[in-house]
Amino acid sequence: MTTAYYVHVTIDQGKNVMLLDSGCTQSAFPLKEFQKLLFQFGTQKISHQFIIADIDNAILLRLDFFENHHCLLDFQNAQLKIRDSAVRCCDSQGNLLKVNVQVRQDTVLPPRTERFSMARLSTKWVQGTACIEPADTVPGVLVATTVQDPDKQQVHLRLMNYTDREIRIPAGKIVAMCLAANLTRPAPTESASHGQLPEHLKTLVEESCQGFSPEEKPKVQALITEHQNAFSSSQYDFSKTNVIKHGIPLVPGAKPLKQRPYRHGTAQEAEIEKQGQSLIREGHGA
Known part of the structure; x- marks a missing residue:
């Protein structure tokens, strides 16, 4: 669900919220004629021409307002910046985003x-x-x-x-x-929708149920089955993270070493080749 951005304003000493909509050209007010309004953002007073339209009870600030008053909508900080000041955005009920x-x-x-x-x-x-x-x-x-x-x-x-x-x-x-937070539940897998436990999770369920009563064990299995997508299906089923960027600090002025590749025995070479081919098949190598 897309978040709608509103801002608090004061019109004739009354508190209101205005919907920010830069996708349309003319700001609108829910009546039936043109009207020029004087309203206040925080301590800043602004005058703007509105078209009075047959719309729901929402005052719309559109592209003309953004252009005339040099506005910038900061989505990261949920703020509407007007000239040298900023107004924090809220929802339709006036709660800060x-x-x-x-x-x-x-x-x-x-x-x-x-x-x-x-x-x-x-x-x-x-x-x-x-x-x-x-x-x-x-x-x-x-x-x-x-x-x-x-x-x-x-x-x-x-x-x-x-x-x-x-x-x-x-x-x-x-x-x-x-x-x-707009929470959505992912679509369950076919096995999860039928309450089936995949083979690769049976050992996990057995280990997780140790110490639980007979009444509690089915609940543990149902929980793991419902969220089975959160568990790896094999040793090659892994993802990536960008939380921390890996880096190797270098000694200033150091030069790369020239040396022969490490030698491995026949059995080790075969195992290295086997694991490398497995990674390639799983899409983790080239």
Whole structure:
């Protein structure tokens, strides 16, 4: 589902929201004649000519408004930038699309480590399930993207320091953004829709059910069967990640070494060839 972007405005001292729609040319107001409106974004007053149209009760800010007032819609930060100021976007009910996530207390990350930390939302969140995304405000720190239900305006953060130095994050520092999550359930596989357990997961179910009661074991199997797409089907069924870019630090001025390839025995050569061909068949080699 596509997110609609609205902004808060004040018209005749009354609070309203306006729908941003740069795909059409003329801004519209739900009546039946032309009208020039004076309204306010935050502390900035703006006058604009609207066409009064037979539409639902939504005030539309369209391409003419964007061009006349030099506007820029910042999707990453959910902001409408007007001249030298910015207005945060909201939904049709006036709830902000994104709010800041701040660490609750001073946090120390030793080199090459990760930890979980509690954080708070800067504004009340009433939209249910949320996606926590990194704000890229602390150099050297990665924040994991997660889906959570903010409890008492709090969320859990997974922080990683990928540098060789200690990093300190002061309390109140904005490290992430909270935005509404539109969740969709993937279509179940044929085996999952029939409650069937694939062969490659039977051992996993047996090991996972150890220590559970006879009443609990069927629930564990049903859970694994429902989410079977999350598990690898073989040793060659793996994916990639772009969370961290791999790099090999080089010594300044160092030159490449010239040496012969390592020698292997007959049995080792055969095994190397076998595994290489297996990777090629599975699409992981060339």
